[in-house]
Amino acid sequence: MANKVCVIGAGASGLLAAISAKNHGADVYILERNQKIGKKILATGNGRCNYTNVDATEYNYNHPRFVKNIFEQFGPDKTLQFFESLGIVPKIEEEGKTYPLSEQSSSIVDVLGFEIEKLSIKVLFEQLVNDIEKNKNGYIIRTQSQTFYADKVIIATGGMALPKSGSDGIGYKLAKRVGHKITNVFPALVKLELDYPYLKQMDGVKIKVQAELIYLDEVIHSEYGDVLFTKYGISGPTILQISRKANELLQNKQQAYIRVKLIEHLDYKDLLQRFKMLQDKSIEMALIGLIPKKLIHPILKESGMKYFNETVKNISGKQINIIINLLFDWRFLIIGSKGFDDAQVTAGGVDIEDIDSMTLESKISKGIYFTGEVLDIDALCGGYNLQWAWSSGYIAGKYAGN
Numbered sequence: 563m564a565n566k567v568c569v570i571g572a573g574a575s576g577l578l579a580a581i582s583a584k585n586h587g588a589d590v591y592i593l594e595r596n597q598k599i600g601k602k603i604l605a606t607g608n609g610r611c612n613y614t615n616v617d618a619t620e621y622n623y624n625h626p627r628f629v630k631n632i633f634e635q636f637g638p639d640k641t642l643q644f645f646e647s648l649g650i651v652p653k654i655e656e657e658g659k660t661y662p663l664s665e666q667s668s669s670i671v672d673v674l675g676f677e678i679e680k681l682s683i684k685v686l687f688e689q690l691v692n693d694i695e696k697n698k699n700g701y702i703i704r705t706q707s708q709t710f711y712a713d714k715v716i717i718a719t720g721g722m723a724l725p726k727s728g729s730d731g732i733g734y735k736l737a738k739r740v741g742h743k744i745t746n747v748f749p750a751l752v753k754l755e756l757d758y759p760y761l762k763q764m765d766g767v768k769i770k771v772q773a774e775l776i777y778l779d780e781v782i783h784s785e786y787g788d789v790l791f792t793k794y795g796i797s798g799p800t801i802l803q804i805s806r807k808a809n810e811l812l813q814n815k816q817q818a819y820i821r822v823k824l825i826e827h828l829d830y831k832d833l834l835q836r837f838k839m840l841q842d843k844s845i846e847m848a849l850i851g852l853i854p855k856k857l858i859h860p861i862l863k864e865s866g867m868k869y870f871n872e873t874v875k876n877i878s879g880k881q882i883n884i885i886i887n888l889l890f891d892w893r894f895l896i897i898g899s900k901g902f903d904d905a906q907v908t909a910g911g912v913d914i915e916d917i918d919s920m921t922l923e924s925k926i927s928k929g930i931y932f933t934g935e936v937l938d939i940d941a942l943c944g945g946y947n948l949q950w951a952w953s954s955g956y957i958a959g960k961y962a963g964n
């Protein structure tokens with residue numbers, strides 16, 4: 563008789579798990595708390611769904627050895643093929659980021675939905691699973707209104723990022739119920755909060771710069787691209803990438819800074835030359851045309867200047883030196899980040915120590931499998947997190963279904 567497999571969660575990894583389990587011979591059903599499938603997928607890639615990264619390897623993840631075993635069985639290549647077989651034409655952009663040619667996240671949800679229907683996989687909506695219990699025949703799964711049974715259960719409930727999509731961390735409770743430990747969980751790919759007195763003045767300034775994470779005076783992560791100053795701190799694609807390590811340091815009560823390099827293509831000597839040329843202007847005017855206007859007062863205040871109308875030629879060489887150095891090395895103390903409502907991914911989750919890295923089956927509770935973000939696996943922006951969801955979903959479905 564076919565294995566009866568219950569998949570909890572109709573998100574990215576759950577949908578792949580269900581399709582894979584069915585294709586490997588199981589009798590599959592999905593329990594989903596929402597009224598439709600793939601709610602979070604719709605929000606991905608700014609509505610375009612960066613569904614994979616053709617260059618993704620295990621080294622893009624926090625636990626490469628664990629991911630390697632899964633990618634060797636079902637990696638980005640097989641994912642591309644799988645989605646092409648469903649009708650998705652890949653559009654590969656810079657750094658391997660891959661989108662459907664339609665540039666619509668809904669295309670991914672539509673083709674997965676079609677496949678689920680084609681395979682006659684039952685999806686039961688508005689079923690919030692709140693308990694799992696082992697009995698001698700398999701598992702009892704309880705929702706707020708009903709009780710279900712299965713030989714195998716795939717927990718595909720996601721992490722805590724964007725809780726309004728349905729992934730609010732309840733999966734951790736289910737994991738604990740079947741004996742699993744949860745590592746420290748915190749938001750990643752998220753805006754950072756800074757302690758800086760002039761943020762209000764800088765609010766709304768968007769610049770393309772080199773932004774670096776500084777810890778113990780060393781650069782530990784560097785990104786080039788858009789940075790946006792806000793009332794509370796700093797955001798933009800570069801900052802999201804830096805935020806994973808920044809938040810990890812904060813979790814460990816460490817002090818870290820964001821360093822912004824405002825000036826490109828000019829060096830210290832060029833700037834000295836500029837100030838010499840503009841020596842009859844006020845220092846404020848001498849910075850116009852070099853950096854955004856809203857940043858001029860904060861930079862001058864930070865440098866210790868009191869009077870912004872001071873003529874350049876009357877300013878000491880030491881003071882000019884401080885200003886120039888700040889233009890290349892402006893540091894902001896990181897004091898926190900926005901929460902899970904704003905985060906794109908969850909760092910931490912079900913401890914991988916207790917999971918078989920070939921099959922994604924629990925080592926503690928046989929017949930339970932975990933996929934996607936509920937596990938302690940995450941990566942930067944760029945299609946890697948969805949790639950993990952597809953790969954882990956496919957593999958868990960395969961072994962649960964067999």
Ligand SMILES: Cc1cc2nc3c(=O)[nH]c(=O)nc-3n(C[C@H](O)[C@H](O)[C@H](O)COP(=O)(O)OP(=O)(O)OC[C@H]3O[C@@H](n4cnc5c(N)ncnc54)[C@H](O)[C@@H]3O)c2cc1C
Pocket residue numbers: 570571572573574575576593594595596599600601602603605606607608611612613614689690691692718719720721723724727728729730732733905906907933934935936944945946947948949951
């Ligand atoms: C705004 C945003 C943009 C993103 N963009 C990208 C991108 O472009 N590329 C990329 O690679 N990654 C992106 N990500 C990350 C990516 O979406 C996730 O890593 C991925 O969706 C995780 O898949 P999952 O299956 O683990 O969980 P989810 O997709 O979160 O699915 C979990 C499902 O389980 C259901 N569920 C939860 N608990 C229960 C329960 N107790 N009972 C029943 N159902 C339950 C939820 O309702 C949900 O449907 C983005 C994330 C966000 C928030």
